[in-house]
Amino acid sequence: MALNAPTDRTRVNRLPKRGDYSLETIYGILDAAFVCHVGFVVDGQPYVIPTGYGRSGDMLYLHGSAASRMLRTLAGGVDVCVTVTVLDGIVLARSAFHHSMNYRSVVVLGKARLIEDDAEKTTALRAISEHIIRGRWDDVRKPTAQELKATAVLTLPIEEASAKIRTGPPLDEEDDYALNVWAGILPLSISAGEPVADSRLAAGAKVPRYLTYERGGKQADRQK
């Protein structure tokens, strides 16, 4: 897959070995998380808001109420930063100083565009839905014209982006390896519990298969 050349704004300067600019890596991380954090500026103050998202090719999609301040601000074509983080573990070193986390994160910079066309909007909403629970879209009632109107959908091209990744064991000072301190990794992942049925479920509605294949936090299964 193509490279996404780093810019002065996306290059990982500290610990440059952790930087990765390949689209394959970037897309893989974007596809592995449920929530992104969107950064934007209002009157000089940065705001960071969590929200669901989707990806299709080199497009990132965000959505929300047409009345939301975040969506209205972003629709104005302001500079935005969308960050996605997957936490893979806690790295326990022998010294406090060398403790760390294993993670995969992506930063996407750019300006979002409001999608006006209803067909394009529906395609984007489908991508968001499929990102969060693949297979769900086909089962549910699709948006009405009124619901589409009440929903703002934005698209952000993945053109200026970088990934930052830490993997592997702790890296301790040579002298510290002799210490009688347990060191290693505590792996972390998002796992799903038993689906909780709504109290007003129609008779005969069964738990869909796509709620089980994601369980156990196997992020790889979520990748497109």
Next chain:
Amino acid sequence: MALNAPTDRTRVNRLPKRGDYSLETIYGILDAAFVCHVGFVVDGQPYVIPTGYGRSGDMLYLHGSAASRMLRTLAGGVDVCVTVTVLDGIVLARSAFHHSMNYRSVVVLGKARLIEDDAEKTTALRAISEHIIRGRWDDVRKPTAQELKATAVLTLPIEEASAKIRTGPPLDEEDDYALNVWAGILPLSISAGEPVADSRLAAGAKVPRYLTYERGGKQADRQK
């Protein structure tokens, strides 16, 4: 616990029922997550960077390499937004439109201050360490003067903050309840796997007890 009055910048305007300004709620969410997302502005461009953090009373602590751009920028006293998000589940409705997520998030706005004093710095680093793995600090080699110098630690007062929370089942259109579509919640949580020992572990170093009491994603156990 005291109320933290909302300001025009932290008030939850859309779906105001989801807003919560009590310090008890805000602290509880801050104590339940491993990673925060820090928003700051450089040359008009917002950046959102994930990082570990800690809390002690009404102080939030951030740390990193003294060489990090983020830490150097924040130490300059710029406006910052620190957001913490705990994802509790995916809310599956009968219509695409009413899908949602259950989550707890906190936004803290303000200006961070660089901690210069070594004793205060060590206290803050201990708070960060204890936040991530309670009990770890006492086991490990403490920072040397040189390591302290290489670490920048910032403190951000939790003075202008709000929480936003969604819980509960999907809320569908009345007509949609008759649809033969499964609806409910897929609970999500962070869970820990088996600790992976470092390959250079000293003979006799045992897995500490604090790596087991957090397992299973029981966030409540993490709260102070």
